[in-house]
Amino acid sequence: MPYIPHTEQDIQKILKALGASKVEEVLSQLPASLRLTKALDLPAGLSEQELAAHLRELGSRNTTVQDYSSFLGAGAYNHYIPAIVDSVISRSEFFTSYTPYQPELSQGTLQAIFEYQTLVCQLTGMDVANASLYDGATAVAEAALMARRITGKQGIVLSSALHPEYRETVKTYLVGTGDQLSEVMYCTETGVTLPGAVEAAISDSTACVIVQHPNFFGCLEDVQAVAEVVHRKKALLVIVVNEAISLGLLKPPGETGCDIVVGENQSFGNPLSYGGPYLGFMATKDEFIRQMPGRLIGQTVDRDGKRAFCLTFATREQHIRRERATSNICTNHGLCALAAAVHMVGLGSQGLKKLASLNLSKAEYLKKKLSEAGAQLAFSAPTFNEFTIKVNKDPGQVLNNLLGKKIIGGLGLKRFYPALDRHILVTATEMNSKAEMDALAEAIKGA
Structure with missing residues (x-):
């Protein structure tokens, strides 16, 4: 059956209200060059059984890590x-990525996100983490914007050993902002970002330096040495973690002097899925909490003194005055975050x-x-x-x-x-x- 919501009677009511006698009169306002003048060349519809078989055939053309x-x-x-991940995230209570617009009615969802934030703080050694971001690339771009707000400066220095697609995303975010974007060349012998090169790249207008650890080449950066240089020059250090499993062995970024930690949490509980959806994360110091983008879930008590969870911050332009908003990010990857939390808790x-x-x-x-x-x-x-x-x-x-x-x-x-x-x-x-x-x-x- 055709999925057209308007009956003929509905259409006539609309036309009457518009003062038109037929639909063509309404569409005549569209430029002729944009009008489709022939029927769409689409295949015939399929039954559910036929569609399932067709999708299986299409899927069989893919090469996956199960095959190679x-x-x-x-x-x-x-x-x-682990099997426990799908078992939990498949529950109907959780099977959405969206934070409800009346969040306090969804205590289970809020608690799940709160636990995820807590785990990210433990992993990174930072004070506070947000509910999630879209992916690692956009998390890096949001960190650059956050550093600008904190410092009031417009210079962004990127390590050339930062993931190339992350660098391109930052550049895209900053188009038209007037920011001064520069890169520090990696050392061709060691593969890392040298503190001396970072120091030479920082000016009085530099808001932050962004370094990936482990970097795109897989090399471990000397984060502490870079942090000392960056802070001596009155800028912020953003550390990017592309492979979150590395935090099981490496010193937490919060213990090495960084100010903002962002990255990709796909490694925990989320499949490759041909590139997404993935799970960006952000963590920072308490003093910068009001400049964080996205949402932040907090723990409180209700009027009966029982533990409860609430949406503590939602500094998006749909919730507060646009000039005070820190981001226009619309949602969080709640289901992906839940998968990551279940995986982390399962590992211990x-x-x-x-x-x-x-x-x-x-x-x-x-x-x-x-x-x-x-x-x-x-x-x-x-x-x-x-x-x-x-x-x-x-x-x-x-x-x-x-x-x-x-x-x-x-x-x-x-x-x-x-x-x-x-x-x-x-x-x-x-x-x-x-x-x-x-x-x-x-x-x-x-x-």
Whole structure:
């Protein structure tokens, strides 16, 4: 049946109110060049059974990490998702990403988000975290805007070892703002952002410096040294965490002197899903709480003295005066945040540490095997579960050859960094078996 809400009687009432005799008179105001003058070329409708079969056929054309061994990361990581995650997030009470507009009526939803915020604070070592953001890239852009509001300055310094797509997102957000955007080149030997280079890039108008840790090449930055330089120059330090599992081993950013921590939490409880939806996070110091974008859930007591949860801050332009709003972000990724919270709680602090250690050991084993196979490690800095190698042949050819062996070999870096035209970013997680890593090394021999 056609899903058209208006009956013929409804249409006649509308036309009468408009003073028109037929629909064409109303549509005549549209430019002829924009009017569709022929019927849409659409296939015939399908029954539910036929549609299900059609979708299965389309899905079978995809290549997934269940079909191939994957060493691809660069901001989207293949981790095991425990069964408890889907069990909880599939409950009908939670099965929405949206915070209700009468939030205090949804105590379960608010508590889930509150627990997620608490876990993010524990992970990052920061005082306060918001309810979530869209993804890692937009979280970085929101952090840049937040730093501008806090400092009243308009200079943003980005490390060139920050994820290239994150850098592009920041640039897009800042179009038309008059901000001074600059980049600090990474060290070509170590692969990290040198404190001296950061210091040289900061001016009196710099609001913040944005550094990723571990960075895009997988290298571990000296966050504490960078923080000392940034604060000495009266700017804020934003740390970006692309691979949240790394926080199971690395010192929390809050303990290294950073002011704002943002990043991507997809690694906890959220599948690859061909790039989304993902889960951006943001955490900061108490003193900056009123400049945070998005929503913040708080714990209080009701009139009977019982524990209750409430929407403490919602500084979006739909809720408060536009000139006082910190963001126009419309919702939060509540379901993705719940999945991450369930995964984190299921792991516990010791489980997370073991998982992070396993990722590190897998990557170190793969480094060794690839080096023995003839690949060179591109940078000397230590890494977590991701690292960059240099091969002798064109990386595109190498990666295509690997696909023929059912191996997704990593990410060629030439399109992001033209100077790295023989380089591949490789990732190893708990999902990669010894046999898979040995097969990758064998396949890459001579490359």
